[in-house]
Amino acid sequence: MTSSWSAPDDAELYRYGDGFERVLRVQESFKIKSHPAADLTLSFTRHGPVLHEDGAKNRMIALRSVWLEPGAAAYLGSLTAMRAKSVADFGASLTHWGTPSVNHVCADTAGDVAWYTAGFTPVRPNWNGLLPVPGHGSHEWQGFLPAGELPRAVNPPEGFLATANEMNLPADRAANAPGIGYEWIEPSRAERIKAVLRADAVHSLEAAGRLQNDVVSLPAVRLCKLLGAASLDAAAESDVALALGLFRDWDGALAADSAPAVLFEVWWMKHLRPALLAAMVPDPAVRALLTPGHVESLVSLLELPDARFGEAPQVAHDRLLASTLNAAVLDVRARLGADPAMWRWGDLHHGYFQHAATVLQDNAHAAWDIGPLPLGGSTSTPMHAGYRLSDFRVIAGASVRLVMDVGDWDASVCINAPGQAGDPSSKHYGDLAPLWADGRYVPLLYSAARIAEATDTLIHLVPCTTAGPSE
Numbered sequence: 226m227t228s229s230w231s232a233p234d235d236a237e238l239y240r241y242g243d244g245f246e247r248v249l250r251v252q253e254s255f256k257i258k259s260h261p262a263a264d265l266t267l268s269f270t271r272h273g274p275v276l277h278e279d280g281a282k283n284r285m286i287a288l289r290s291v292w293l294e295p296g297a298a299a300y301l302g303s304l305t306a307m308r309a310k311s312v313a314d315f316g317a318s319l320t321h322w323g324t325p326s327v328n329h330v331c332a333d334t335a336g337d338v339a340w341y342t343a344g345f346t347p348v349r350p351n352w353n354g355l356l357p358v359p360g361h362g363s364h365e366w367q368g369f370l371p372a373g374e375l376p377r378a379v380n381p382p383e384g385f386l387a388t389a390n391e392m393n394l395p396a397d398r399a400a401n402a403p404g405i406g407y408e409w410i411e412p413s414r415a416e417r418i419k420a421v422l423r424a425d426a427v428h429s430l431e432a433a434g435r436l437q438n439d440v441v442s443l444p445a446v447r448l449c450k451l452l453g454a455a456s457l458d459a460a461a462e463s464d465v466a467l468a469l470g471l472f473r474d475w476d477g478a479l480a481a482d483s484a485p486a487v488l489f490e491v492w493w494m495k496h497l498r499p500a501l502l503a504a505m506v507p508d509p510a511v512r513a514l515l516t517p518g519h520v521e522s523l524v525s526l527l528e529l530p531d532a533r534f535g536e537a538p539q540v541a542h543d544r545l546l547a548s549t550l551n552a553a554v555l556d557v558r559a560r561l562g563a564d565p566a567m568w569r570w571g572d573l574h575h576g577y578f579q580h581a582a583t584v585l586q587d588n589a590h591a592a593w594d595i596g597p598l599p600l601g602g603s604t605s606t607p608m609h610a611g612y613r614l615s616d617f618r619v620i621a622g623a624s625v626r627l628v629m630d631v632g633d634w635d636a637s638v639c640i641n642a643p644g645q646a647g648d649p650s651s652k653h654y655g656d657l658a659p660l661w662a663d664g665r666y667v668p669l670l671y672s673a674a675r676i677a678e679a680t681d682t683l684i685h686l687v688p689c690t691t692a693g694p695s696e
Contacts, residue, residue, distance in 0.1 A: 236280060239270055240361045246271060248285075272360055287360060291345040291369075297323030302343070312337040312379065319343040320372040326406070328388040334631075339379040340386040346370040346405055353404045370403050385422050389415040389607070411520040413443040413605045421607075430636065433628045438664035439607040444524050445489050446477035448497075451527060456539075457547045464554035465547050468492070471565060481571030481601040481662075487561065490570065490603060492553035494614060498523060500549050504541075505533055520605065571599025573617040574610070576662055578643045578655070595643040595655040598662035608664075624661070627669065634671035653681075 232238035238245040249269040254262050268275035272289040279285070291297050302322030309315035311333045319329065319341055326344025347354065347366040358364035376395050378386065392409035421436050422428070449472045457465055471485045479486040499516075501523055506512040526533070530542035561568045577596030600619055602610035611621035630636040642661035646653040660667065670676045 233283060236278075236283070239285060241271065242362045248275065270360060286357065289366070291347065292324050294323065294345060296321070297345055299324050311335065312339045315339070316341050316377065316379075322372070328390075328393070330386050330388065337380055338384075338386055339377065340381075340388065341377045342375045342405065343372065344375075346375065346403055348403050353407075355407065375405070383419075383423065385419075387415065387418045387422060389418055389609075391415040411444075411605065413520065414607055414609065417441055417443055418607050430628050430630055430638065434626075434638065434664070434666060436607060437623070437626050437628070440479045440486075440601040440603075440610075441607070442477050442479050442489075442603055442605045444493065444520055444605050445475075445479065445486075447524055447528065448493065449475060449477065449489070452546065452550075455543045455546055457543060457550075464551045467565065468550045468554050479570055479574075479601050479603050479606055481569065481574070481599040483570050483601070484565050484568040486570035486601070487568050487573055488553060488557050488565075490574070491557050491560075492550055495556060496549040496553045497546070500545060501527065504545065569599070570601060574600050574603075574612055574619065575617065576600045576610075576619045576642075576658075578658065580649065593649045595658045598658055600662055626661075626666070628666065629669075635668075635675045637669040637671065638666035639669035640666050 232240070232245050235245075237248050237250075239248060251267045251269070253265050253267055255265065256262050268278070268285075270285070270287040272287045273293055275285050275287045277286040292299075302319060305318040305321050306315055306329075309318050309331075312331055312335075315329070315331045315333075316339060322343035323345045326342070326346070329341045329343055330339070331341070332338045346369055348368055348370055349364070350367055352358055352364055376393075376398065390410035391412040391414070393415070394405065417439065418436065421439065425432055452469060452472060457469070468488060471488055475483075475485040479490065494517075498518055502512060502515060502518045505526070506515055527542065527546075530538040532538060534541040534545075557568060561572055575597035577598070578594065579596075580593035583593055597618075600610050602608040602622070604611040604621070609622045610619045612619045624642045625640070627639045628637060640661045641657055643655040643658035644651070644653045645657065648654060657667065668675075668679065670679055
C-alpha cells in the first residue's frame with residue numbers, strides 16, 4: 226500500500242520520482258434491474274487502484290497487490306500443474322503459480338513425496354509490506370522471489386508431509402529473506418494430523434477418512450491436564466467439582482454427542498480465553514486489537530504462569546481457572562439444562578446451509594435451507610469446524626472432502642454438502658448433508674462403466690433455439 230502526495234495546484238497529479246504523474250480515471254457504468262444505471266469513477270496510480278483520496282491533505286492511498294500482476298489470475302498455474310507426471314515436474318510447474326499463495330503437497334507413482342510453497346512473492350529491499358509506504362518511488366518491489374528459492378521439502382525422513390496452514394517456514398530460513406507470510410493458523414491441527422500419520426504404518430482409505438473427521442483438540446488435552454495439576458478448591462465450588470468430574474479421563478475429542486466437549490468449548494471460548502486476555506491486556510483498546518487471542522500463546526501462558534499474573538502467579542492462575550470454570554458450568558446449564566448427562570456439543574455447535582435467496586423468500590420457502598446439523602470439532606481439530614460465538618454456527622470448514630485411491634480410482638470416496646443438486650425441489654438437493662455431518666462418504670466413481678451403473682438421473686442440457694432479447 227502506498228501513500229502519495231497530490232500536486233498542490235492539480236489533484237489529478239501525484240508525486241513520483243522528481244516529478245509528477247497523472248492519475249488514471251476510468252468511468253464505469255453498471256446496469257441495475259429496475260433502477261437507473263450507476264456510474265462510478267475508478268482511479269489508479271502506477272501502483273494500483275486508489276482506495277482513498279484526501280483533498281484537504283493532498284494525499285491518496287493506492288494498493289499494489291500480486292493479484293493485479295500479469296499472470297496472477299487465481300489458480301491459473303493449475304493448468305500446468307495438473308499435467309505433471311512426477312513430483313519433479315509438479316515442482317517445476319509451480320514457476321507459473323501466481324495466486325493465491327498456498328502450500329502444495331504431492332506424490333507420484335515412483336514413491337516420491339514433496340511439499341512446495343508457491344505464489345508470487347515480492348522482493349521488498351527496504352520494508353516488509355506490513356504498513357503503507359511513500360508512493361514516490363523510494364519503496365519499490367524488485368521483482369519476485371524465484372520459485373526455486375521458496376521453501377520446499379522432498380522425501381523427508383519421516384516419510385510423509387502434511388500442512389494445516391500452520392507456521393511451517395524452515396527453522397534455518399535466513400532472517401533477512403524476503404517475507405512470505407506473517408499470519409498463521411495455530412499449530413494444534415497440524416500437530417494432531419502428523420501424530421496420527423506417524424502412528425499409522427498402513428495409511429488406508431478408511432484411515433484417511435477418519436483423519437479428515439478427527440475431532441481431537443490438543444488445546445483441550447493440554448488444558449485438562451493443567452486442571453489436574455492445579456490447586457482448585459472443588460469443595461468450595463460444587464460446579465467446579467462437576468466440571469473436573471466431566472473432564473476426568475476425557476480424551477479431548479470434541480464429538481457432537483460429548484458433554485465434556487460442550488463444557489470445554491464454552492469454558493475456553495466464552496470464559497477462560499477472554500478472561501485471560503483481559504488479565505494480560507488491561508487496556509480495552511489494545512485488547513480489541515488482539516481479540517480473540519493467539520491460541521498457542523495463551524495455552525502456553527496457562528501452562529507456565531509467570532509474573533504477568535501478579536505477585537503470586539500460581540495463586541492468581543488457579544483462581545482464574547476456578548472462577549471461569551464455575552461460570553462456564555452455569556453458562557452451559559442455562560443453555561442446555563441442569564442435567565449434564567443431557568449436554569451435547571452438537572446441540573450448540575451446528576452446521577447450517579442457507580440458500581442465497583432465503584432472505585428474499587417468505588416462510589413457505591424455509592425448506593430451501595438445510596440444517597441445523599449437529600457437528601463436532603472446532604478451529605483446533607483436524608476436522609476444521611470454526612464457528613461464530615454468537616450462536617455456535619459453523620462458518621468455516623470443509624464442505625467437500627475427498628479420499629482418492631490412486632491405485633483403484635473407482636474405490637475413491639467423497640462427500641459434498643448439502644447435496645449434488647442445486648434445485649431445492651430435487652431429492653438430491655440436501656440428501657448428502659446428514660452423511661457429511663456424520664463424517665460419512667459416498668463413492669467417487671471414475672470409470673464409465675461404474676458411473677453408468679450408479680447413475681440415478683441424467684440431465685440433458687440443450688441449447689435454446691429461440692432468439693432471446695437483444696439485451
